[in-house]
Amino acid sequence: MNVSSRTLTWSAYLATSIVLLAFPLLLEPFWIGEFGKYLAFGLVAIGIVLCWGYCGILSLGQGIFFGLGGYALAMFLKLEASAPALPDFMVWSSVEKLPWWWHPFSNFPLTVLAIVVVPIVIAFPLSYALFMKRVSGVYFAIVTLVLALTMTILIVGQQGDTGGANGITDFKTLLGMDITSDASKARIYLVEAVLAMIAMALGIWMINTRFGKILIAVRDREDRVRFSGYDTAMIKAFVFTVSAVLSSIGGALFTLQVGLVSPGSVGAVASVEMVIYAAVGGRLSIPGAIAGALLVGFMKSYLSEQFPEGWLFFLGAMFIIVVAFMPQGVAGVADRLLKRGGEA
Numbered sequence: 001m002n003v004s005s006r007t008l009t010w011s012a013y014l015a016t017s018i019v020l021l022a023f024p025l026l027l028e029p030f031w032i033g034e035f036g037k038y039l040a041f042g043l044v045a046i047g048i049v050l051c052w053g054y055c056g057i058l059s060l061g062q063g064i065f066f067g068l069g070g071y072a073l074a075m076f077l078k079l080e081a082s083a084p085a086l087p088d089f090m091v092w093s094s095v096e097k098l099p100w101w102w103h104p105f106s107n108f109p110l111t112v113l114a115i116v117v118v119p120i121v122i123a124f125p126l127s128y129a130l131f132m133k134r135v136s137g138v139y140f141a142i143v144t145l146v147l148a149l150t151m152t153i154l155i156v157g158q159q160g161d162t163g164g165a166n167g168i169t170d171f172k173t174l175l176g177m178d179i180t181s182d183a184s185k186a187r188i189y190l191v192e193a194v195l196a197m198i199a200m201a202l203g204i205w206m207i208n209t210r211f212g213k214i215l216i217a218v219r220d221r222e223d224r225v226r227f228s229g230y231d232t233a234m235i236k237a238f239v240f241t242v243s244a245v246l247s248s249i250g251g252a253l254f255t256l257q258v259g260l261v262s263p264g265s266v267g268a269v270a271s272v273e274m275v276i277y278a279a280v281g282g283r284l285s286i287p288g289a290i291a292g293a294l295l296v297g298f299m300k301s302y303l304s305e306q307f308p309e310g311w312l313f314f315l316g317a318m319f320i321i322v323v324a325f326m327p328q329g330v331a332g333v334a335d336r337l338l339k340r341g342g343e344a
Contacts, residue, residue, distance in 0.1 A: 009286070013286070020193040020290070021193055023189070033182075034301055035297075036192055037258060037297065038296075039192045039294065040192060041254070041277055041297060042196055042292075042293035043199055043249055044247045044251075044274045046203055047062070047242060047245075049281075049283055050203055051239050051240055052278065053278070053282075055218055055219050055235070055239045055240075056220075057236055058137070059240065059275075060268065061146075061148040062275075063247075063266045063267055063274065064148050065122075065245075065247035065248045066271075068248050069115045069249055069250065069255075070261035071261055074168040074171070074261040075102060075168065076105045076106070077168075077173070078168050079102070081170065087168070089159070089163045090160055094160070095161075115248050115252050116248065123240055123245075124238075155167075156263050169262075179256060180259065188256050188257060192257075214230065214235060218235055280292040280295060280330060282332050285328075291330055296315075299318065
């Protein structure tokens with residue numbers, strides 16, 4: 001019996017969702033928090049799969065939007081922790097008055113709105129302008145990489161406003177709830193799991209619609225799609241913006257789990273790592289994006305603990321093996337095995 005790709009995709013979605021919901025029952029509190037961090041990157045990887053795998057847009061600047069979401073929530077948490085005084089890093093930098101653009105982040109609904117809206121306001125016009133100029137491929141990747149580096153420099157240089165190289169740290173509550181306790185970590189993880197399930201479902205639905213077929217056509221032969229009357233710049237900008245919003249939400253959730261945000265989450269290294277999560281999981285598989293983020297995140301933690309001096313070599317070898325022998329990632333291997341089982 002042949003198994004359709006759509007059936008396999010939704011089966012993978014169901015299996016991934018069950019695993020995500022089962023983790024709190026199977027893992028110790030420490031690992032729940034760790035997998036919560038990895039799952040935040042999973043949301044970013046879903047956006048990269050949509051953007052890169054299905055539309056052919058390789059962005060090396062997802063850290064920009066990851067950082068926007070992380071810093072937005074961190075600003076709210078820091079104001080809550082330090083109220084009514086100024087945040088400590090502002091005091092150390094001799095800042096006498098809260099900057100005007102910090103004021104909206106004293107309100108939680110406005111902060112949540114900013115996490116979603118600010119990436120849209122930045123990503124859509126920027127990407128649309130670039131795509132209108134036919135900037136694509138490696139050139140678009142370089143532009144986004146440069147923007148990520150520029151944003152890192154800006155954050156580090158504005159010590160009094162952003163915390164500089166140290167970032168924003170030392171906050172322990174969200175709306176009065178202690179976010180450092182094991183119970184809170186588990187609740188935050190469950191929120192992440194639900195959001196990841198919703199993002200996966202929406203992504204799978206999108207690629208199975210007529211719009212999804214247009215995305216693949218844009219990826220493979222953009223010139224033909226343009227000659228057919230479609231505004232390919234608008235299509236690509238829309239997908240890039242969806243990816244940016246998912247990255248921003250992931251950054252906010254990462255900040256909640258870790259308890260800090262720093263320029264290291266914004267820069268080129270972090271952005272490239274986010275692409276690796278999608279590549280390992282499978283750049284054409286949305287459930288694979290979650291699996292890749294969890295797998296690579298766990299391997300980083302485990303190898304750095306077991307082999308503190310050589311863990312990067314193990315991780316590098318894993319990436320080389322995936323690229324050389326599993327171009328469709330872990331999801332591609334699983335897909336082939338399931339199809340063989342269905343035909344047997």
